[in-house]
Amino acid sequence: MAPRTRAFRVAGVVAAAALALSGCGTSGGSGSSPSAQATKTEIGAGEGQLSILGWPGYVEDGSNDPAVDWVHPFEKETQCKVSFKPFGTSDEAVTLMRTGQYDVVSASGDASLRLVAGQDVQPVNMSLLKNYPDIYPFLKDKAWNTVNGVNYGMPHGWGANLLMYSTDKVTPAPTSWSAVFDDAAKHAGKVTAYDSPIYIADAAVYLMAHKPELNIKNPYALDKDQLAAAVDLLKQQRTHIGEYWSDVVKEVQAFTSGSTVVGTTWQVGANIAAADGAKVATLVPDEGATGWSDTWMIGSKTKNPNCAYKWLDYIASPKVNAQVAEYFGESPANAKSCELTKDPNHCQTYHSGDEAYAKKIWYWTTPVADCLDGRKDVKCTDYSEWTKSWTEIKG
Amino acid sequence: MTAVPRAKANAFSALLHRSPRLRLAALLTAPAGWLVLVYIAALAALLVTAFWTVDTYTGQVSTVWTTENIVTVLTDPVYQRITLRTLWIAVAVTVIDMILALPIAFFIAKVASARWEKLLVVAVLMPLWASYLVKAYAWRNVLAEGGLLEWLGAPIGLSSPGYGETAVILTLSYIWLPYMILPIYAGFDRVPDSLLEASGDLGAKPLTTMRLVMLPLLVPSIIAGTIFTFSLSLGDYITAQIVGGTTQMLGTVVYANVGAANNLPFAAAVSLVPIAIIMFYLFIVRRTGALNNL
Amino acid sequence: MRLSRGAKAVLGAITALVLLFIYTPLLLVVVNSFNADRTFGWPPKGFTLEWWGKAFDSPGVREAVISSLWVAVVSTIISLLLGTLLALSLQRYAFFGRDVINLLVILPIALPGVVTGIALNNMFTTILGVPLSLWTVVIAHATFCMVTVFNNVIARLRRMSGGLEEASADLGAGVFTTFNLVTFPQLRSALLAGGLLAFALSFDEIIVTTFTIGAGETTLPIWILQNLFRPNQAPVVNVVAVVLIVVSIVPIWLAQRLSGDSVRVSQARVKAPVR
DSSP, X not given: OOHHHHHHHHHHHHHHHHHHHXXXXXXXXXXXXXXXXXXXXXXXXXXXXXXXEEOTTSSOBSSSOTXXXXXXXHHHHHOOEEEXXXXXXXXXXXXXXXXXXXXXXXXXXXXXXXXXHTTOEEOOOGGGOTTGGGBXXXXXXXXXXXXXXXXXXXXXXXXXXXXXXXXXXXXXXXXXXXXXXXXXGGGTTOEEEEOSGGGHHHHHHHHHHHOGGGOOSSTTOOOHHHHHHHHHHHHHHHTTXXXXXXXXXXXXXXXXXXXXXXXXXXXXXXXXXXXXXXXXXXXXXXTOOEEEEEEEEEETTOSOHHHHHHHHHHHTSHHHHHHHHHHHTSBOSBGGGGGTOSSTTHHHHTTTTOHHHHHHSEEOOOOOSSOTTOOOSSOOOOHHHHHHHHHHHHO | OOOOOOOOOOHHHHHHHHXXXXXXXXXXXXXXXXXXXXXXXXXXXXXXXXXXXXXXXXXXXXXXXXXXXXXXXXXXXXXXXXXXXXXXXXXXXXXXXXXXHXXXXXXXXXISOHHHHHHHHHHHHGGGGSOHHHHHHHHHHHTSTTSHXXXXXXXXXXXXXXXXXXXXXXXXXXXXXXXXXXHHHHHHHHSOHXXXXXXXXXXXXXXXXXXXXXXXXXXXXXXHHHHHHHHHHHTOOHHHHHHOTXXXXXXXXXXXXXXXXXXXXXXXXXXXXXXXXXXXXXXXXXXXXXXXXX | OOOOHHHHHHHHHHHHHHHHHHHHXXXXXXXXXXXXXXXXXXXXXXXXXXXXXXXXXXXXXXXXXXXXXXHHHHHHHHHHHHHHHHHHHHHHOOOTTHHHHHHHHHHHHHSOHHHHHHHHHXXXXXXXXXXXXXXXXXHHHHHHHHHHHHHHHHHHHHHSOTHHHHXXXXXXXXXXXXXXXXXXXXXXXXXXXXXXXXXXXXXXXXXXXXXXXXXXXXXXXXXHHHHSXXXXXXXXXXXXXXXXXXXXXXXXXXXXXXXXXXXXXXXXXXOOOOO
């Protein structure tokens, strides 16, 4: 056979194979909608293992600080052996949860609804969890953990994204987010910011106070012009940024070594930095802040539902919730935890029972095209546009 | 003389001996089958994914064929900038490693005594075993403010370039250096000393010998070394994460789109760029015989 | 070619400088494994053996090392088999598609790891629907380790004369006997060198492994990546790195001796001193 004909034959076979493969290359079906009711009626015996996907600091087993451990008591009590995977951003959480390899996830508001929409989590029968009645009422049945009246998880603590600065390098102490936006040039090369498209909302919060003519009412409801303004602000900020962070421990290392002096963080980052001898302080600046209100959710494909339910109940129990809230630096979800914190003023510092304060925080939510501030005359930008913008900002 | 053991009569062996085609098939099926079924199939599937899209809200993949992703990657200025930046870093790393590797490889192969040669090769190979991550992190410490570089460079007023493109180029040059030294050393080793002696006997100065006799013989090995450093740098994202500061490379975009953004079709579209660049490079160096020297 | 003493001295100095450049960051790693400061401030203010103790006690490190060893050994065995078969078929027979296959075997190592990683991940999870585990890691590693064995074996095969095998056949040995008694002994050191390189590649691989490993498993590079920045674990990572470097001296020396000897045997080259 002439070499040319042979070559064409081979090419044809390869092409056919590729096309055939394309037929089976889809992930997860658009199958039947889930039963929108929790089907579990009782918590049985533990299955012996549980894989948890969580924010760093939520699932401590003593390896970071020997005195901080609530995993081993859980394992002893329930015989469910825990394996924990931390993630840095809600995007990572959603992607990892979609692999179906994790039983439980601590989802912030910008992850939870995507997980429900993607059928990656299942409805939870709250009546089986004995700590649920003690949860603060303003955390229950919220838009990010309840869909069409069906609950999807146990509320966890909530808190704000704070501004952290090195007290010996940044003087006078900052009071406004301008330290990382308009005044960032003062510390050029040593500013940090959260490496996720959701950070665009932080820029929007800043613009709400400093450019009221843009008429931004909700930092997650940005139309094209408002998004463009936020993107411009972030592009300017980019020129002064040393590193973006998604791993809070890496951010702490940068602060401790002095390569970063100011930027956003979670309280747990400041706690770890202080434990390492870094001189840092945190605050909620004048303009307000974005934040998170987390929910522990159960994977729809989990093979360990009993252990999963046990974890949800355990992590919301007064003593453990107090431990997590103190270690991470957030407000607990269980009202009874306030009496059990080591620092008697913990709940006051974090405004735990203060519903009015809680309302002021702009909790992470996934931006969608139907404007979250209720506007019907314009289309808002959705998360995929934010993601594109974020790549553009980072250059 | 001892009796030579007689091979046992074996019908299968006889069949194989008679039929070269059968022998070839027996040898080739397993490895070629593995490569095609495992690797080529995976690459083809990835290529196909580049033509799809994904709904980032629900994560559902839509298999409607569209060139949207590929067009974005090729025309959007952000991605063009990232591609050029990545290419620049890869080329810089390759050139730096070539400059560093040539003298040391020449010394080890041709100047050092046999005992020193062995020791030096081991000395060059040992760092390959130190974890890539640890080496990158060590550079993060070296380049930190008040770190080793500033401590050593204080007398001459040298300050750390900080975390950024320069740091990435420095660190990658460091990490891939052994991969460049080894093939070039092997190439030098293969140049017969008699050739060099003859050149000297004919009156050529050392530099002339190097230029007209050694270098042409070395080209395949040098190119083999460049294939490693070039392709390893083109796809790297971990070093960029550790010492790169805000630097985004092609690998970073691919990783972010697979991991955080859960947009495999777009990640596949972006990965077509380094694939195309490397296939092109492999194609043009095929003739030099470098592929036999990897 | 005659090099002046000055030229040789300059070359020696450059070599020394490059080696210094190569080893300084590694020395920093060694020093930091004793650094009392968890954040590795420079210069170190105090020294401690605490991290060395923690490293040897840590179950996480032990598990990671064992998994890495297992994966590396199995991948090396598979790539030894496949690489040798491939080298034999490509060197001895001319057939349509030989150049294509030559290119194919290089691709897994020439293309960026992130591309190989996402391609294999996509194939395993989406197309084949198999769960990720250490076995998927082994399959991935074997794929790109094949080329190191292939290159070593084919280089050796090119230097071997076919005469010995013909003689063996003439004496009545069958195909398999010839391979066992004639070909294989000549290939041994090439296999060992290629196998060692494949082992090293698999042991230190991080990028492809990240994409093909199951949720509950850890190899050593994955463990290091997870703990690189953690204040309590980062020093332990340094200890692990130092142990790896020290332990690696043995196989490297071994590989050097073997490939050096075999070169001498098959080339019978007289090294003319460069005066």
